[in-house]
Amino acid sequence: MHLHILGICGTFMGSLALLAREQGHHVSGSDANVYPPMSTQLEAAGIALMEGFSADHLAPRPDLVVIGNALSRGNPEVEAVLDAGLPYVSGPQWLAERVLPGRRVLAVAGTHGKTTTASLTAWLLESAGLSPGFLIGGVPRNFDISARLGAPGAPFVVEADEYDTAFFDKRSKFVHYRPEIAILGNLEFDHADIFPDLAAIERQFHHLVRTVPGKGRLLVADKEPALERVLAQGCWTPVSRIGEAADSPWRFVLEREDASRFRVIHREGEVEEDAVVDWALTGDYNARNALAALAAAHACGVDLARGCAALARFETPRRRQEVRGEVAGIQVIDDFAHHPTAIAATLAGLRAATARGRLLAVIEPRSNTMRLGTLRDRLAESVACADAAYWYQPAGLDWSLAPVIEAAPVPGWKYDDLEALVAALVAEARPHDRIVVMSNGGFGGIHERLLAALEVAHG
Structure with a gap:
């Protein structure tokens, strides 16, 4: 065909x-x-x-x-x-009809962290020899490909997006997938171009909940009021809470401040088990992502200790805290963060892991929600963990970044010319600095341009 x-x-x-x-x-x-x-x-x-x-x-x-x-x-x-x-x-209909029938589907939903959590889940299943299929909205570096069929009948991990399906189908993509296991990692307002408010997104998440069978499992982040409202609309599936709350059956406790080492504790009835994760990632949010993946993999029969050990070999997906290169001790990092919550979490994780040098944030507000200006009042505070912020005003952004820069707690500058932005970064950067570039688009190839310019200036 x-x-x-x-x-x-x-x-x-x-x-x-x-x-x-x-x-x-x-x-x-x-x-x-x-x-x-x-x-x-x-x-x-x-x-x-x-x-x-x-x-x-x-x-x-x-x-x-x-x-x-x-x-x-x-x-x-x-x-x-x-x-x-x-x-x-x-696309979701084709996937549901041509790939997912007969598979045990694990769906990863949430405003933030879907790509990383789906990649983690696929890797845990792979490391246990289950040869899963997957479709992920990024490129997991443990596989170097964003999708594969996997072994016949093996579990299938799908990144479950709440964005609408097509111009002729305005339901969220994830209602097509009919998962047996669903991770609900977090939920807040996003996609202002198609949702009028958070309640509208909660309704779509409830549509997903309605599709999970009674024999399945919902893995739901604790301390998430929006997700509690989703479940209050009706739930017919066993729910396991995941997070840091003492009464959650899946929880983690940090053993290093930057979350590069943490203990996972799983309690089921009177039985409790725990194991330690010691890995290359940082940030509380990544520990939460890992916890959700471990719980999902455990539901497929993956031993907790084995899963935690496998995380030591996990590599972040491309564009998720991906180190694109280093010149004269200056590191250039690529990250997909484009929502204020994700920007703040990314910078907080990198700050905790940065012992020397400065953290320079480069931000392109490019998403549809950002272009509408819906969340612009939260952008200023999102860069609090950086030492300085460089803001790029792309074509089509109809509101000015100047008030954001003025309100931000760190020094900031605005650019609408990519070459000028690269030149400013090269002039400012010095050894041990980390430049983290955050955008959900190609950003004009800024990473390659920046590394090339750094090589000329400092190489």
Whole structure:
């Protein structure tokens, strides 16, 4: 079958393309923006990529068109699909119908940490010899690929996004997946372009809860009021709380302040077991992510001690605290954080792990929610753990970053020219500094530009 995918370089749609290719389908696709790491993954898999959207991309005529949620009516290729009467589906529907039947599905949901937690879960299952399938909205470095089918009948881990499905299906993606085990890691307001308020997102999370069978398991973060409101709407599945509360059956206790070492305690009835995680990641939020993954893997039969030991070999997914390079002792880190809560958590984790030098934050407010300015009042405080913040005002951001910079507790500067931003960072950086770049897009290849410029200046 020839599948043609619209929006193929999105993290979800690109991963879906890899699964279709692994099933033996001929896969092609179009997208407006083609950039690594997804573009390189797809090209390596022999998938033809076409820049932009055009009716010409539909020749030869595909058997099925899979349409991503970034595409809407008025897009020339969407209009051509409809006019030609081509069969089409959404990505989540295709996944649910063509990959997930007969699999034990583990869904990872939450406002933050989905990619890391899904990667952790897949790695724990892999390290236990279960050869899981997975579809993750990033590239887990333990696998170097964002999706695979895994062994027939093996568990399947899916990053379960609450964003809507397609222009013709406004339900959240995750209602398609029908998981047996669902992680609800956290919940706060996001996606202001499609949700009017937090209550609307809670309703979608409850739709997910409704799909989990009674024989399954809900792993729900403690101390999350929004998630408690979700469960209060109705729950028919056993719930295990995860977090730091003393009465949670899955909890962790830090043994190092930066969360690079912590103890996991699991209590089930009268039986209690514990084991220590000593790993390369930092930050309380990553300890929470690991705890959720351990609980999910344990539900699939993975021994706690074995799982904790495997975390020592876990590598962060690409674009999650990923060290892109180091020049003259100056480290450049790439991180996907784009919500104030995620920015603050990322910087707090890096601050705790930075013994020498300064932490310089570089932020591009690029997401749809950021462009609308919905959370801009929280941006200033989000950089409190940095020594300085460099703000980039991308095209299409209709509000000024100047008030954010003025209100921030650390020095800050605004740029709308990428070359000027790189030059300022190079002039300021000195040995032992860590430059953390936070954006949910390609950011004009700033990481490569910055490393090249640092090499010229300090190499």
